[in-house]
Amino acid sequence: MDRAQSPLARKLANFVALSDVELEVLDGLHQRRRNFIAGRDLVHQGQTHPAAYILADGWVCSYKLLRDGSRQVVDFQIPGDFLGLRSVLFRTADHNIEPVTAVEASEVLESDLLQAFSTTPRLATALLWAASRDEAMVVEHLVGIGRRDALERTAHFLIELSVRLTLVGLGTRDGYSCPLTQYHLADALGLSAVHVNRVLRKLREDDLLTFQMGQVTIHDFDALVELAEFDRSYLDQDGPLLR
Amino acid sequence: MDRAQSPLARKLANFVALSDVELEVLDGLHQRRRNFIAGRDLVHQGQTHPAAYILADGWVCSYKLLRDGSRQVVDFQIPGDFLGLRSVLFRTADHNIEPVTAVEASEVLESDLLQAFSTTPRLATALLWAASRDEAMVVEHLVGIGRRDALERTAHFLIELSVRLTLVGLGTRDGYSCPLTQYHLADALGLSAVHVNRVLRKLREDDLLTFQMGQVTIHDFDALVELAEFDRSYLDQDGPLLR
């Protein structure tokens, strides 16, 4: 098995050693290529029978909207991520999905997915793993919002992004390009945009990290890890569980 | 299929219509019955090759511990819940599991689980659904901590518990018995115990709900739903997805 694979296949292979047939079925999910422009939601809360997407290029964010107009970003997805799985399984979207940038993604319909699960059930196990990893990220996020102050929380978030992007070849230990605005950060971190700005200034003044003009520059990775009490183990997997 | 089923089987049947063979395999996971006393952790952060558990009786909570000694409770589990799935899939526990009460649970080893996935792969799909429902709860929790104030957040949490307990026959619209202390609430809601106490007083004074002596009494369910902007759809499923 040495031919070119999709980023998703590479990710899943970490968990379940996939056979040729399974890889082909996974490839088959990449029909229906779609392009989206920034800002117009792919999926909105309450939508029934939404599709899932495999993200090929660009960033999207998943968020929930509250009655008072505020929103909480649950997660950002980057290339290689599978998104909307939960919405498909429940046949109703419980969150919105907004492209942060222009986005290229493969649409996966409920029928495609269930078909794939029937013919190659181990794919379900593999996706169960991917879903668990996503859940681990949400849990880390929850801990941050619940128990870390604004500075630690922001640092943790930006370091997590750095590690995730590095895993798919889109970043290094020194930084990454980042299309998020300070409003995105605020909505993700449970802070106001004004306070995010103050926190970013503090991080800059302390020579830890610069967030400017679509670029995150990390000046002191280790100090940030220390500050944020960041433990990357929830993002890694050291070998396939199912052979 | 009309014989007695475990609560877990009943829950999973909501999502995937399980065959006799699949139900038997699921039953088989209920060997190794264990009892635990309140307060001594079943699983602790960093533990490798932890087991998963199917909760038969009692409450447990999943939490993460921070360096400064504070903790964030991610979720409480009640009878019928499957817990520690993520830890098994990653072969390392990323959180602690503490029995809130005396607990009766079936221990599920990694090998049992993978064996079950191999012989009856649709069980993996069913557990994928259960995991997605759990993730939906964590997401709702995240939204609460990120964007709701202490009063709304507390109300949301206690109403969610009411609905979950009612689904497994342990509560009604009027209330439920609840073994949690105000410290548990504080750790779950990202508040201090002192503030939780003030919030509970406010809820009591407003004739919405009483939290006292292990008993939650709901005085005005609808007003609480309104206050907390509670939408139960993430807890329900209206019929099996896989036949």
Next chain:
DNA sequence: CGATCAGTTGAGAATGGTCAAATTCGGTGG
């Protein structure tokens, strides 16, 4: 009957929010 733990209350401090007003940046049209 002391000890311990859950709950309760008050006072003062702090983290982060709100409002309002610059300032800068990235286009876009002339």
Next chain:
DNA sequence: CCACCGAATTTGACCATTCTCAACTGATCG
């Protein structure tokens, strides 16, 4: 190249939700 526009960012002043500390009550248990 320049003027201009809207969006994103930056800063200050003031405010409020929630925290911390500390004291006190009440129940339970050996």
